[in-house]
Amino acid sequence: MIANEKDIQAFVKAHARLHVRGRGSKPALHQVDAPALDLSGLRGIVDYQPQEFTLTVRAGTALREVMAALAEQGQYLPFDPLLADSASIGGAVASNLSGSRRHRYGGARDFVLGASVVDGTGQAYTVGGKVVKNAAGFDLAKFLVGSLGRYAIMTELTFKVFPDVPQFRSLRFRYEALAAALEASYALNGSRFELDALDIVPGAVGAELLARLGGFRETLPARVEGFSQFVSKATAPQQVEVIQDESSLWDCLAGLNGPCLAKVTLAPRQLLALDAALDGANRRYTLAGNSGFVACEDAGWLDDVLARHGLRGLLLRGDVPCPLLGLPLENVLAARVKATLDPLGKLV
Template sequence: MSIAAETIFLDGRGPYPVVRPGSTAELSDLVWEAITRGEAVFPIGGQTLVDYGLPPSQPGLALDMRGLQRLIDYPAADMTVTVEAGLTLGELQRILGEAGQWLPLDAPLSERTTLGGALATNLPGPRRYGYGTWRDYVLGMSVVNDRGELTRSGGRVVKNVAGYDLHKLHIGALGTLGVIVEVTFKVRPLPEARALVCYRCRDDMLAAVLDQLHLTATRPVTMSVVNPRAAALCEPLRGWAEPETALVLIGFEEKRTTVTWQLHQLQQELARCSGVEYLGQWWDEGEVVWQWLADFPLLPSPQVSFRASVLPSQTAYVLKAAKHLGELACVAHAGSGTVYGHWWEVDQNSLLQYLDALRSTAAALSRMQAEHVAAPGRVVVLRCPIAWKTPLLLWGEPATSDWLQRKIKEAFDPQGRFNPGRFPAGW
């Protein structure tokens, strides 16, 4: 175990002493000792989203998970891998790549983001449209609970159907239910080729073009829309977006002959749409654009960042509303209905008005399709000045499922010691 002389401030609170356990046994002991003393436990990794949510509400101990980076088991022929949660996504991809495999998921700043952090924050990336979410690839998980015990859920094989998938409750829970220690993923073969094609689309035709893309005969893995202010932040896209337009990026990953056919087919389909113009395409040299799309939620130095989640068919309407909300840079993953945005300069009153407009738009769109929508769209603030943080600003009005989340929290962490204070109700 490494007890560093350093301390850390978490969202303006602290300082918290930082401890880096070197084994699961050490981690279990640390958690039990801290909770016995009545202290909170704050798991940290690459610290890419350490300020996500409300500020911590209790004193406690910061657990630096980067001491747990081992490759536990990798039967490549079974296409599964088991690793400790302190390993970064970038390092896992290098390990898998040596066997011609990969985990087809994105996380911002993958060279810093630990797997535990990626699971805890659960930010959808551009490839979600083609491959699914983190929940789709987690087969099993080991977690240290509030008694310092190592609990296991799921397994290490794809055909595992025993028990409940309790481990999936930890995905997106911000470390409030326990400390993720070990994860088993299913993986896929690396695609032979990847290509990204860029079109410029008039704003007034964007909804129609996206509707056409949802009906395409091709199989894109990403379908992203970049507004002009966001395009100016990406070197390969700079200068391509014009006023009253947006860039539409469609990505393919398969065999080279299949990708080539899909590019040709897509061009024929979009040629029938008005207001859309082909700009160019990249093959392997487009990796910088793929990575920029994945990193966009955590671009450096914006004053405020948010994520909106709506139905894919509603994406264009959210972008239309966003046009009138100040100097806003937006990237929308239209295949999954996820919209990310940044303001670099905005005052608190204007921010409240902008968020209210976005949330009202998402709610109105949900009401229009009430018969088909299980949950309304939501707008969540990822980053903003600490002094501005309130439950209403960060999360909006309470969701109808909040009571269920509180019940789960009470069952997993009745004393409220894991990362307390992050969610709206103080847990």
């Protein structure tokens, strides 16, 4: 069982190839023919300073443990890591998977301040800092967000955290077509409303726009009223509904059943064309149409659809040798970082 940095260094030195595994909540990332470096034993909160808005935690710590500790102090991880019940914090960062609440303040990259790492040569060091503001040196901590453990192994992570809001209200707007729902999300972009989340959910007929407002209990009813009136006037939805029991609405993977599940990064302008090609698959778009989750039967088919639309995807569930879908990721800058941090190509 890997319990500390020294164990990791020894593992790296002992193996010609390896791949990093947290708690295994995204099985498609682990179909690699190389020994797994299992970090699920590397657990625990190292330092939490609520008054500093900073948290340092070991990479294999269960997300739910981290989130519970923050919630006790009325704080949260604003990048809203996905799979809170089964993922590790390191895995959430390495795969850059965020849920709907990422809409308000940003993704993992916007909240990772620093990391302790072991690189492909077995060397241990820290990157970034431990305070909420730091401009010294190259920001390798940000680089590692989304890097799937292929450049260096994150052993400890420091985050900026925020105070959470006391209460939420959610609204559902129905439109006769996906294009109308997308137009409605455009209309909200330059508006005065600060939404906690804004998702677009295509249905068998038409589509829904789901919006979430967070804030003080006493101001929410009036804000919800103002928001509802604005959307109704600006975008003419077929139906408006204020959802009372709203928290379950924001598990953006709920109902996305099927053997394959993938995240897609897109620009809203690409949404309609992509969605037409995804006909039949279960899907939901988060971040006002800038990110999407697709469940389908065949990962090969999805790979092909994404490549044709000039997009990239990451498979979380499904049976393919490489979880990266669509356009290839090759990049000259990334290749030079790889050659520096993992010259022997051990980390796969």
